[in-house]
Amino acid sequence: xxxxxxxxxxxxxxxxxxLYQKFExxxxxxxxxxxxxxxITVNMTTFxxxxxxxxxxxxxxxxxxxEVGMTVGDYTVADAPELEGLDVPLLATDADSARKMxxxxxxxxxxxxxxxxNAHMLAIAPYPPQVVFCNAEIASLDDLGGKKIRGSxxxxxxxxxxxxxxxxxxxxxxxxxxxxRGVIDCAVTGAGSGYSSGWFESSTHLVNLPLGGWDxxxxxxxxxxxxxxxxxxxxxxxxxxxxGFEDPAWDDAAGALARDIACLTGSGECAAGAAASxxxxxxxxxxxxxxxxxxxxxxxxxxxxxAGGDWAERWNASVGAALGVSIAN
Amino acid sequence: xxxxxxxxxxxxxxxxxxxxxxxxxLGFGLDAFFSPMPLMRxxxxxxxxxxxxxxxxxxxxxxxxxxxxxRAGIAERTYATLDTWFSWLPGGLVHANxxxxxxxxxxxxxxxxxxxxxxxxxxxxxxxxxxDQRLFAGAIAAGGALGILLPPSINLIVxxxxxxxxxxxxxxxxxxxxxxMALGFMIITAILCTIKPEWGGPSRSFTWAExxxxxxxxxxxxxxxxxxxxxxxxxxxxxxxxxxxxxVMALGIAAxxxxxxxxxxxxxxxxxxxxxxxxxFVIVGAxxxxxxxxxxxxxxxxxxxxxxxxxxxxxxxxxIVLMYILLGFxxxxxxxxxxxxxxxxxxxxxxxxxxxxxxxxxxxxxEMALITPPVGLNLYVVQGARKEGRLSxxxxxxxxxxxxxxxxVGLLIAFPSTALLFAPA
Amino acid sequence: MTGSDRLATRVMTLVNGLRTAxxxxxxxxxxxxxxxxxxxxxxxxxxxxxxxxxxGADELSGYIMAAIATWGFSYALVERAHVRIDLVHAxxxxxxxAVMDVIAMASVLLVAVLVASYAYDxxxxxxxxxxxxxxxxxxxxxxxxxxxxxxxxxxxxxxxxLLAATVILxxxxxxxxxxxxxxxxxxxxxxx
Ligand code: NA
Ligand code: NA
Numbered sequence: 031x032x033x034x035x036x037x038x039x040x041x042x043x044x045x046x047x048x049l050y051q052k053f054e055x056x057x058x059x060x061x062x063x064x065x066x067x068x069x070i071t072v073n074m075t076t077f078x079x080x081x082x083x084x085x086x087x088x089x090x091x092x093x094x095x096x097e098v099g100m101t102v103g104d105y106t107v108a109d110a111p112e113l114e115g116l117d118v119p120l121l122a123t124d125a126d127s128a129r130k131m132x133x134x135x136x137x138x139x140x141x142x143x144x145x146x147x148n149a150h151m152l153a154i155a156p157y158p159p160q161v162v163f164c165n166a167e168i169a170s171l172d173d174l175g176g177k178k179i180r181g182s183x184x185x186x187x188x189x190x191x192x193x194x195x196x197x198x199x200x201x202x203x204x205x206x207x208x209x210x211r212g213v214i215d216c217a218v219t220g221a222g223s224g225y226s227s228g229w230f231e232s233s234t235h236l237v238n239l240p241l242g243g244w245d246x247x248x249x250x251x252x253x254x255x256x257x258x259x260x261x262x263x264x265x266x267x268x269x270x271x272x273x274g275f276e277d278p279a280w281d282d283a284a285g286a287l288a289r290d291i292a293c294l295t296g297s298g299e300c301a302a303g304a305a306a307s308x309x310x311x312x313x314x315x316x317x318x319x320x321x322x323x324x325x326x327x328x329x330x331x332x333x334x335x336x337a338g339g340d341w342a343e344r345w346n347a348s349v350g351a352a353l354g355v356s357i358a359n
Numbered sequence: 360x361x362x363x364x365x366x367x368x369x370x371x372x373x374x375x376x377x378x379x380x381x382x383x384x385l386g387f388g389l390d391a392f393f394s395p396m397p398l399m400r401x402x403x404x405x406x407x408x409x410x411x412x413x414x415x416x417x418x419x420x421x422x423x424x425x426x427x428x429x430r431a432g433i434a435e436r437t438y439a440t441l442d443t444w445f446s447w448l449p450g451g452l453v454h455a456n457x458x459x460x461x462x463x464x465x466x467x468x469x470x471x472x473x474x475x476x477x478x479x480x481x482x483x484x485x486x487x488x489x490x491d492q493r494l495f496a497g498a499i500a501a502g503g504a505l506g507i508l509l510p511p512s513i514n515l516i517v518x519x520x521x522x523x524x525x526x527x528x529x530x531x532x533x534x535x536x537x538x539x540m541a542l543g544f545m546i547i548t549a550i551l552c553t554i555k556p557e558w559g560g561p562s563r564s565f566t567w568a569e570x571x572x573x574x575x576x577x578x579x580x581x582x583x584x585x586x587x588x589x590x591x592x593x594x595x596x597x598x599x600x601x602x603x604x605x606x607v608m609a610l611g612i613a614a615x616x617x618x619x620x621x622x623x624x625x626x627x628x629x630x631x632x633x634x635x636x637x638x639x640f641v642i643v644g645a646x647x648x649x650x651x652x653x654x655x656x657x658x659x660x661x662x663x664x665x666x667x668x669x670x671x672x673x674x675x676x677x678x679i680v681l682m683y684i685l686l687g688f689x690x691x692x693x694x695x696x697x698x699x700x701x702x703x704x705x706x707x708x709x710x711x712x713x714x715x716x717x718x719x720x721x722x723x724x725x726e727m728a729l730i731t732p733p734v735g736l737n738l739y740v741v742q743g744a745r746k747e748g749r750l751s752x753x754x755x756x757x758x759x760x761x762x763x764x765x766x767x768v769g770l771l772i773a774f775p776s777t778a779l780l781f782a783p784a
Numbered sequence: 785m786t787g788s789d790r791l792a793t794r795v796m797t798l799v800n801g802l803r804t805a806x807x808x809x810x811x812x813x814x815x816x817x818x819x820x821x822x823x824x825x826x827x828x829x830x831x832x833x834x835x836x837x838x839x840g841a842d843e844l845s846g847y848i849m850a851a852i853a854t855w856g857f858s859y860a861l862v863e864r865a866h867v868r869i870d871l872v873h874a875x876x877x878x879x880x881x882a883v884m885d886v887i888a889m890a891s892v893l894l895v896a897v898l899v900a901s902y903a904y905d906x907x908x909x910x911x912x913x914x915x916x917x918x919x920x921x922x923x924x925x926x927x928x929x930x931x932x933x934x935x936x937x938x939x940x941x942x943x944x945x946l947l948a949a950t951v952i953l954x955x956x957x958x959x960x961x962x963x964x965x966x967x968x969x970x971x972x973x974x975x976x
Contacts, residue, residue: 075653079653079658080653081409081653081701089404090404093400095397095401096396108917109909184919184920188920197920207528211594374872376887376891380892399902402898403899404906407932411928411932423814599845627814628811628814628818629807629811629859633865635853636865641867
């Protein structure tokens, strides 16, 4: 392949998490240079290694501080409330439906990235689902009512409040101590992060429900840089990012959740270390139906108002249609 | 590039450019000469995101708490009381200096503020009672350094902020090493003054009645400390919330001593804003410099270099400790912490050491930097309060205490539980 | 009184006015900080007594922190409180010290100008996008950011005026006055 020489500054997502270590870094530092025959070279770092807040990544990307940037879509909704629709809690309960949800949302996300952040969307890859660690008996969705829960993201917090729970803001590092001392009853994070940070030592019940959504990570290119690229480079990146990054990351997602749950509950082989023995809570179909009802009646209409424009209709026609959910008017 | 940063920093500091501005300018230079990315475009965002912080507002709150207590005359009363309890020891009042610094550290988040406060109340006594001022002043400089090891501590908050470490855990972990170090300071004073009585001053005895009469004056400080630490430890309040509670308590104590006057409150608020802004200027400057270092890949190159040495965990730790001792001679401490933590801490964790434990070890090294020449802010502050003699007297007087800090470093490495014993998960 | 005396006096009057203004600003910042204390206390009590529960104290305190620290930079500057290393400075004759004071003041001005201009972009972007904080409170970000941006503009103004004053007084060889407005203070034990 005959590509013009190109150098890219790439800023990845959290350097401590598997998405970066297993997929982002490998793709940009190994796959891209190799597949381009050494024509495309990459300087890679991550936003946390630069001390950049996750919510500032796309602002800086739009300004051209770097060419390629990755961050959790939910971190940037201060600048683009319509982006909240990419990651609605509880709608996708397994990796396949999450993938369907994200695929349906992609055209909207591409428009948002272009209009809000002067950027071209390249890919969307998932973090593991954001499940709930509780230091309390939990058997149903109702049991979350009245609990103090450390959530993340506005939509999750609003959902918790709709259930009668209290949303608490707290730094990630303070969570284990707070769970232990009863300052909070539950906290939301990825199952893998919770395992590697030892949250199982201060909590008893693992609610296997993506209350915090999937925290999809958007990869985007500065639009000016993108437009200045040779069409061959554009085509190369578009194709490679799908086969070399997005697909493998999604293929891994389903297995990852099962592996992490095995480590947290001791229900199976744990390759990461000693397995813990948390109680796994799977919510009933009635609970799931109730969650969807709360979303349809309260959370999503509120979002439609925040986002304004025709986002509710676009959402209903894409994500909603794919998952059989509809925002009430 | 590493030479650009080191020499650039040395030149700017030698030119007496304000430390915060020097860090910004180094970052601008990295952008202009080394970075593949136009970093300046991220300048505004970096500065905003580093100043908008619920955790960092604990800094002005703890400063305000200390300011109010000082204006309530707490330092004088504590000093007079500890004089009656400790001055029979060999070294006399020097022990009261250490004791007062320890007590005041328990409510102050800053070493420089603690040293300044104790120096102001203690130095007149040194003159009055004819002490050899070297050890006397050295003890204040070193005792004041405890301000950042015993909670509350601005530097521990900054460490927690930069490394995502639990600040309550860090606070708890600082207590035992802080108290051990205070004890070490007193032991070395007693030993030196037994060998060389002329280094201390007259040992004086007080009656038990005199001693008991002073005790109530210690209650306010102990109460503030207990409430701050208790509320954090039980999880009843975050560090920032505990600081706010402390401010309210300090106001109550000042009211009790009749010190809530417009003049006092005005001075306390102005002093708080002055200190906070001075600290924050360094923090935002260092934050931007880190952003530039990260973008140019210098920090990854450095950690790659260190990891490539293949020294093993303890060899590497020793290298890091030596580096801090060396840099600590020359670099202002907050700038030193912020500029090195993002590079050093990931390496240390990668070696399998505990993040909380390393935070405490680092603070002891930072305390050492505060009392070692040529750049040691506590030395300057104490010399300023003496208004006589030479700075070198204070430097000489601080040497025995540097020795105690070195012992503490060794102790922390040999027995990590010194720090981790009372640190909850 | 010679012409140069009159000029020096006028410069000092200006600097003193600047000092007074900054002292009032700092006092206002201090009172806002006391407001933050009240807000946080209510939040703590609100956890025990839900009737008092307001929420959002953490978010608002963050904005307050950004505001008071930034507006305080100028106060710390007129009070000569920013940390400077006097290893070389202290060993120079008055003229040399004045040169270093000019450099120091100019460095602050450089930083202030650059940060203020890029801070404007941050603010402008929040206004253009109608950005709101990613919390249930959903505060329009331009509100805290305009206060923060103003602090950097004020630092630009303060440092520019102080730099001009330092240069003029140095040219007039009024070293005592240069020392008063721009030098490194001899530690008095009051400095915290
Ligand atoms: Na302290
Ligand atoms: Na030093």
